[in-house]
Amino acid sequence: MMTFDQILPTVQKALAPHKTLIARIQPVIVNRDLNGRVRLIVSDDVERDADTLAGCRSIAKELAEQLGAHAFPEEQMILFEDDMTTVLADAPGFALEGFEGVIVVDRLASEGRWASIAPISTGVPRVVFFSIKGGVGRSTAMAASAWSLAQSGKRVLVLDLDLESPGLSSGLLPAERRPTYGITDWLVEDLVDNGAAVFEDMMATSELAHDGEIYVVPAHGNDPGNYIAKLGRVWMPKINEQGKQEGWSQRLSRLLDQLEQRWQPDIILVDSRSGIDEVASSCVTDLGAGLVLMFAIDGEQTWSGYRILFEYWLKAGVVRDIRERLQLVGALIPETGAAEYFSSLKERSWDLFSDALYDEVPPGATIDELWNFDDSDEGAPHYPWPINWHRGFAALTSLHSRLEKIDPQQVESIYGSLIDGLNDFAGER
Incomplete structure (x- = not known):
């Protein structure tokens, strides 16, 4: 059959x-x-x-x-x-x-375009926080990263694009500081050429920043309104001024360009929806991110999901367009047995990257001539940036109050590798 x-x-x-x-x-x-x-x-x-x-x-x-x-x-x-x-x-x-x-x-029913990789943006460095499954502390790590980057004097623009499961803004903004509108409002208003009516009121600054700034653009405003009805329309394409159809992902990219121009950040952090759907596709492949952080825990669901995605890129012939942007993040490294856990995570990650993304090394060739890395190379994209599990950071809803009182050294002990990597990336651009 x-x-x-x-x-x-x-x-x-x-x-x-x-x-x-x-x-x-x-x-x-x-x-x-x-x-x-x-x-x-x-x-x-x-x-x-x-x-x-x-x-x-x-x-x-x-x-x-x-x-x-x-x-x-x-x-x-x-x-x-x-x-x-x-x-x-x-x-x-x-x-x-x-x-x-x-x-x-x-021909696909959705607009997910995993095989179409947009060029890296030539403007402000863009970083996407992505995970194949939820519950890995991705949004919390992004909020803590924004806080730390702002502590060092950077102007950080944060976007919550997990539209169907919003919540990042609650980690960076108390309820009274949340803006009137959010990304969902703009995407709906843009369909009728009314995006300008909400644009200036869809960003709020977090008072957690000291030397720098944290500009937060949430999924929705302080009053979500008829959010489900709006959410059912954000994916709609529109006919632009040239008479051509503009997909929702293209509209989203246009919004990001406008936000970058308006607020002039030093770095942009995008919280993607988890999984292999059209929202994640837009974040990972369409927004010009130069760094895509792939959060992982050492479980079969993680590795099978990433393998499906990597093998699709390989089959579609776009591996070379995306692979140098990827970086694995080892999420929720446990307090007990951390060394053994990290070793297993690294080994599984290297197996995946070497099978699907790295160049094969033929007899007589050297790794220097190819895009390939040793399994123990700490600068390789498969080598996990570890995030240590910590009880105080386990719940995003408590993060705002926690960051008001937190010792920067504690953030460093949990997210140090991630923050160092982000600083290095921002410094390269």
């Missing part, structure tokens, strides 16, 4: 005898629609050559027979397009392994 995971191997087998034809008519697009059904898209020049058309019809017939429910009927298996460039620009695509000039394009 044919299933979704068997589609591409079946397509590869069907196309293998026709490589000469494919080389002549490339690009050939293998289009998977929203329901997972496949058809081919080729240039309309193919229709004007009888022999070439016959060859394509033969491929279409075989695919229709082999793919079963995952194929369009044979007579509908080929689409002819006059502008292949436009087709390729409409959706994320990746090269079909073993075939030059064959691109797989996925």
